[in-house]
Amino acid sequence: MTRITESTVLFADLRGSTSLFETLGNAEATSVVTHCVGALARAVEGCGGRVVKTLGDGLMALFDQSHHAAQAAAQMHDLLDSMVLRGQERGASSGLRLLRLQVALARGEIVEMGGDAFGDAVNVAARLLDHAGDNETLLTVEVLLGLPLEQRTRFRSLDRLALRGRAEPVQVHVLGGRRGTVDQAQTQFGDMPAPVEEPDGLRLHWQHAERLFASQNLPLVVGRSPQAAFCVDDNRVSRSHCRIDWHGGSFQLTDLSFNGTCVRFADGEIVSLRRGSCTLHGSGTIGLGGTPLDSGTACVDFEVLRFSQTATRPVDDWLPTQT
Numbered sequence: 001m002t003r004i005t006e007s008t009v010l011f012a013d014l015r016g017s018t019s020l021f022e023t024l025g026n027a028e029a030t031s032v033v034t035h036c037v038g039a040l041a042r043a044v045e046g047c048g049g050r051v052v053k054t055l056g057d058g059l060m061a062l063f064d065q066s067h068h069a070a071q072a073a074a075q076m077h078d079l080l081d082s083m084v085l086r087g088q089e090r091g092a093s094s095g096l097r098l099l100r101l102q103v104a105l106a107r108g109e110i111v112e113m114g115g116d117a118f119g120d121a122v123n124v125a126a127r128l129l130d131h132a133g134d135n136e137t138l139l140t141v142e143v144l145l146g147l148p149l150e151q152r153t154r155f156r157s158l159d160r161l162a163l164r165g166r167a168e169p170v171q172v173h174v175l176g177g178r179r180g181t182v183d184q185a186q187t188q189f190g191d192m193p194a195p196v197e198e199p200d201g202l203r204l205h206w207q208h209a210e211r212l213f214a215s216q217n218l219p220l221v222v223g224r225s226p227q228a229a230f231c232v233d234d235n236r237v238s239r240s241h242c243r244i245d246w247h248g249g250s251f252q253l254t255d256l257s258f259n260g261t262c263v264r265f266a267d268g269e270i271v272s273l274r275r276g277s278c279t280l281h282g283s284g285t286i287g288l289g290g291t292p293l294d295s296g297t298a299c300v301d302f303e304v305l306r307f308s309q310t311a312t313r314p315v316d317d318w319l320p321t322q323t
Contacts, residue, residue, distance in 0.1 A: 003112040005062075006141055008069040009125040010049065010104055012076055013058035015100040015134065015275060016048050033057050036099065047072035052117050060126075060258065062117060066107055072101040073137045073175070080135075100275055104128035105139035106170075108276030124170055127163040130240040131221060133254040136228035137175035144173050158219045158245060162227045172219075174245075198249040202280070203303040204230050209318045212305070215246040221256075222288070222300060234298040237288045242273075244280070251280040252302060259289035262297075280304055 014036060020029035033056075038058055041051045049063040049072055063069035080101045106128065108121030121140075128138045144152055160169035202213045204222070211230055213220060220229035225239040232241070238257040245252045255261040255273035263271045265284040270291070283303040290297035 005110050007110040008063040008066045008107045009121045010061045010069050011104045011125045011129055013102045013129050017057040026030055038282040039074050043072050043079060066143045067148060067151060069105050070151055076103060077101055077135055100134040101130035102129050103137040104132060105143045107142040131161055131243055138172055141171040164225055164227055199304045199306050200307040202251050203305055205301040206232050218244060218246040220244050232288060232298055237298050241288050248254040252277055253280055262287040262291045
């Protein structure tokens, strides 16, 4: 029987499960992943949602109300945090300790048929997972508007993101404050001093392509996909390799890839990211899938611009962003 409803779609995906099979073996890794996905499913059901299907190391669910879906997402993150913490206390393998969760939510008309669900919101939620960093929840503005005010304040805007296979960009918000999204530049090299003034823009350069982005152009995705705001057409680069946001008066880079992202700053500091984030400052090189010191790595040069310190052209003369 076909059923058409206005629903909120939730996709959840475990990252790092591949390493479990390498370190624990097939039988034990399957048991761990099944246990984790089962816990996520119970969070869905406990918040009034319905699991449509499991997806190996993730699941898809539907909710009548957006605030129930957001509540389930928060519970999922807390459940995984507690499972990883218990694993650390019991000396579990590093594979288990590195498990991370990405959640994406979208709302719209859903067609349920043959035990599956279809619709634009399903496609949007599935594609949003490509843009989510470790332990992040991304949601569309339609979902945000269905949340109580106290819940909305926990999300910050990523403005509009171009999603694979979709002509129109989508207005997206991200849940802030997760423990897995700490700025690794600060944890590895100490707290960076606050800038004297906010930067005015960001210059990216790869081969013959150069683009300048103001903060209002963000977020942007760097990757192999033609729909990426800054396209790096190299087979070593993921379709959505990393995301650059404007947050707290600075440019923040978040790795979204399987092989990782490595940032080398002009002063010699190197930050290696595996689904983590760091703040871009000064200038340097972003290695996509490897270190910038390796000649085989696809590298994007960056420069954080301040007009008071440079003779850069004003924003109105900047090159348009790619679409």
